Amino acid sequence: MEDYLVKAMAYDGFVRAYAMNATQTVDQAQRNHDTWNTSSAALGRTLVGALLLGSTVKGEDTITVRVEGDGPAGAIIVTSDGSGSVKGYIQNPHVSLPLNEQGKLDVSGAVGTRGMFSVTKDLGLKEPFSGQTPIVSGEIGADFTYYLAVSEQIPSSVGLSVLVDTDDSIKTAGGFMIQMMPGASEEVVNALEERLQHLPNISAMLDEGKAPEEILDFIFADETVAILDEMPVQFQCDCSKERFAAGLISLGAQEIQEMIEEDHGAEAVCSFCGNKYYFSEQDLVELKKEAAEES
Incomplete structure (x- = not known):
């Protein structure tokens, strides 16, 4: 099944809903970064959450x-856009912790329970919008939920799930986001809270072959769900040798000269996808000329 996200409305437009299968996307990230199981779950959940948030903005x-957080996994950085592309990395990909008390991957133990959760939106305006909240659980889903409630004042429920296989590959990954619109009644809020308390694990539902639409049908029970849009999602990095060349030029002619003298070349590695770009000594000589012209 191809990865995709659905956008929907329910309860006469008072509830906005999103659900997604992102198994291949998270598996690509796992292979790019050689993440071990607990790091895979932490990075995967953040990728899924970022895709859900990204689906609320326009294409570019x-x-x-x-x-x-303060856990052994270190920082997790993920960027998504409004067209379903996502890229991301985890500072320490090689974290594998014992299962937690519920017998599940200890994502909170890897991420930590103290630190900051921040979101920066670049909407093509002069200044990007930034908001941050304290990490409240380290399980990622609850941290997205808390951020949306506090920083954006949108009562939401975010569920993120990654099922890691015994060989560290990703068996299933996906999630949902439910948001209350202004005017939603207490009855609607209470009904959804009740349903979400009894919702099976999303990755288990995906493992059974359920599609994102079926996950929303389960959440909303007998209520009509109107599907508004369907969008493919994928791990996609926009790095290139040209972008890294521009970065080298910005270092200045002196620093490039030191690279020429000491290493006779340079290798740049993209943090987001792991791609490597090699610059020969001659490449650096050309970049040094450009840097000198710009200074």
């Missing part, structure tokens, strides 16, 4: 999520 606009 971007959202960057930073989860900077």
Whole structure:
């Protein structure tokens, strides 16, 4: 099944809903970064959450999520856009912790329970919008939920799930986001809270072959769900040798000269996808000329 996200409305437009299968997307990230199981779950949940948030902005606009906790996984940085593309990395990909008391991957143990959760939205305006909240659980889903309630004043429920196989590959990954619109009644809020308390694990539902639409049908029970849009999602990095060359030029002619003298070349590695770009000594000589002209 191809990865995709659905956008929907329910309860006469008073509830906005999103659900997604992102198994291949998260599996691509796992292979790019060689993440071990607990790091895979932490990075995967952040990728899914960022895609859900990214689906609320327009095509070229971007959202960057930073989860900077005090756990051994270190910082998690993920950027998504309004067209369903996402890229991201985790500072320490090799974290594998014992299962928690519920017998599940200990994402909170990897991320930590103290630190900051921040979101930066670049909507093509002069200044990007930024908001941040304290990490409240380190389980990622609850941290997205808390951020939306406090920083954006949108009562929401975000569920994120990653099922990691015994060989560290991703068996299933996906999630949902339910948001209350102004005017939603207490009855609607209470009914949804009751349903969400009894919702099976999303990755288990995906493992059974359920589609995102079926997950929303389960959440809303007998209520009519109007599907508004369907969008493919994928891990996609926009790095290039040209972008890294521009970065080298910005370092200045002196620093490039030191690279020429000491290493006779340079290798740049993209943090988001792991791609490597090699610059020969001659490449650096050309970049040094450009840097000198710009200074």
